Amino acid sequence: MDALTLARWQFGITTVYHFIFVPLTIGLVFLVAVMQTLWHTRRRPEYLRMTRFYGHLFLINFALGVATGIVQEFQFGMNWSSYSRFVGDIFGAPLAIEGLLAFFLESTFLGLWIFGWGRLPDRLHLACIWLVSIGTILSALFILAANSWMQHPVGYHFNPATHRAEMTDFFAILFNPTLLVTFPHTILGALLTGSLFVLGVAAYHLLRGNETELFRRAAAIGTVFALLASLGTVLSGHAQAQVMTQQQPMKMAAAEALYNTESGAEFSLFALGTPDGRRLILDVTVPHLLSVLATNTWDGQVLGINDVQKLEETAYGPGDYLPVVPVTYWTFRLMAGLGFLLAGFAVWGLYLLRRRRLESAVWFNRLAIGAIALPYLANTFGWIFTEMGRQPWVVYGVLATAKGVSPTVPWGEVLASLAGFTLLYGVLAVVDGWLMLRYARHVPTEEAEPELVPALVY
């Protein structure tokens, strides 16, 4: 493997790993803030214990998200210095703003929230957790603004004198149509992750009859938000598919392994055989669905890979503009399939909740424990799809990934850091998973929860 491949693997591994923790952070802190607000307005002690219980789990998860986030900021320069030189004038700004607006807010008010129990007035303490939640959402907004610019570069011009892309319109970057669909999709996906986590952990305790009064309510919160979030994720995903069809036709074609342009295109549910388009053994399809998905019309035209390849050759010169089709095909399917599955699961949950049978529904609760894992998979597939579907570009139509890599970092150092990060991340994943399980299983009885006195945390 050359240094470029190693650098891509390192970016892939560290980013996918970082994004295991981020969605739960964003989703769960919002729900913890909701729980604390319920305690504040209703004063039922269950809500306080619920806030503290899920707050502990949030903090274990948050630590790894923050720790692995620093790597993200550093490795653009470390492994992708040519990319950084080329786009820094545009790409650096959202990163710096993310730090100034989001990270300071998040870390400072989280410190105040953790150590402020019983020290700060109730209302101020409640405001702290909401500010943390706002911080996590702002952070997502700015990092997605940076990413959306890579998917669909706007508000810039190429300066031949400095040989780099330079910003001409900050608001165009902030109101990039790609960002406007990506941001809600990502935030709602994170909320879905958090909701199913709250529901799944509650289900575990309900099955064992632990603190039913508390976990019944937690399961209800999880179910309601899971339903809202899953429907929102599916709808925003649909909006995203249409923007993507216009902006990156190759990605849509590769998502479907559609080689020839079609009108009223059918959607392949799953295909067996050679996804390179040469031979198909089995292909289960839904007529017209792809056209509806991509264009919102029954007979809309969807460009095939072969035609997009020709178009891109005309625009950017000879070359291979095809991403790895089996990866885009399957990640897209699995992501969308999981989204629909979870929406269905949430509808079932709401039905049980309306009938007041949620806490006694054994099968629902058993499945809810397993369902914790599904949004993680969907999140991961979604990111792998959108990033690998953009290849061979790092900035779509502007800069090829191969041209972004650091020219001076030796192969051996990249290999060593790749091995080092993978090993470290692997060990931390085991420790973190073990701690999460331990604390999730812990029963938050009234005796186990100390009174609200200013306490030391570490």
Place this chain on the structure above:
Amino acid sequence: MGAYWNLPSLWFLLIAVLWMGYFFLEGFDFGVGMLLPFLGRDDADRRVLLNTIGPFWDGNEVWLIVAGGATFAAFPEWYATVFSGFYGALFLILVALILRAVAFEFRGKVEDPRWRRTWDWAIFFGSAVPALLWGVALADFLHGVPLDANHEFTGSFFDLVGPYALFGGVMTVTLFLFHGSLFLVLKTEGTMLVRARLTSARLFWLALLGLGGFLTWSYANAVANHDKGLVPDFVPLAALGALIAVGWFRRERWDLTAFMLNGAAIVLTTATIFLNLYPRVLISSVDRAANSLTITNASSSHYTLTVMSIIAAFFVPIVLGYQGWTYWVFRKRISREQVQPAG
């Protein structure tokens, strides 16, 4: 002074201020982290020590993240060259910071002495390695590293760890250790307070040696290269003077003054380095005049710097306000009794 009124200079100043803030703030939590295995004789002790920096360390670290982001946004060439050139060192810093961050959170979660010991050492190394390597890196900016005409780093890891750069690391480690001990004097009670005072008395001499040596060496380099940058002599002298004054205030138990003055010594030392750099951001040891990165050849476009300046002007004061308020909220001392409630 008209020549300095431009946006790249403003951003050079802002990034320098971010480093000053980072060293002032994270300096004391690195110091406490490094002192942890030595001042903490049992678990209750170590919990006292960790809780002194508990609400602050994460917010302090954001100064680094923002310094990194601001460098990327305002001086992409500086960011790209330093981060790819200092690859090995930054990898070590990242591993250290990751271990440190999770250690704070994980340590208290299991009541097993071996578990806690392991994370205590993670906190120690997680604090010591960045404390050392940031000093090395800043000294390298000033001393110069091999850069070619395209501003690409052409050296290896060993070009980064010359004697002067290593002494830069020694300077930051000793200053941060002393800074941490002065912070503990402010934040602890009882036997821990006695221990912190004793330690700060010893560390004073170490810090004096570290800072005095570094400033003298830097001065000698500046004279030899006929390159004193913009540094007025009183800045490094004031840094040294502040540190010497700390020695006196510390003995007289003007603890807050001592801590703040030591912070001033850290800030003034960082200022010396950046003033000596200006208008360069990274000096090339190969053809200093032609290959060095400067605020002009490394900077972003005027438009980007304008946008960033407006945002910074609006939000920096807000951030400073609420971060300062945190220190006020958690101003109380921390005792063993809080860690081990009676009964």
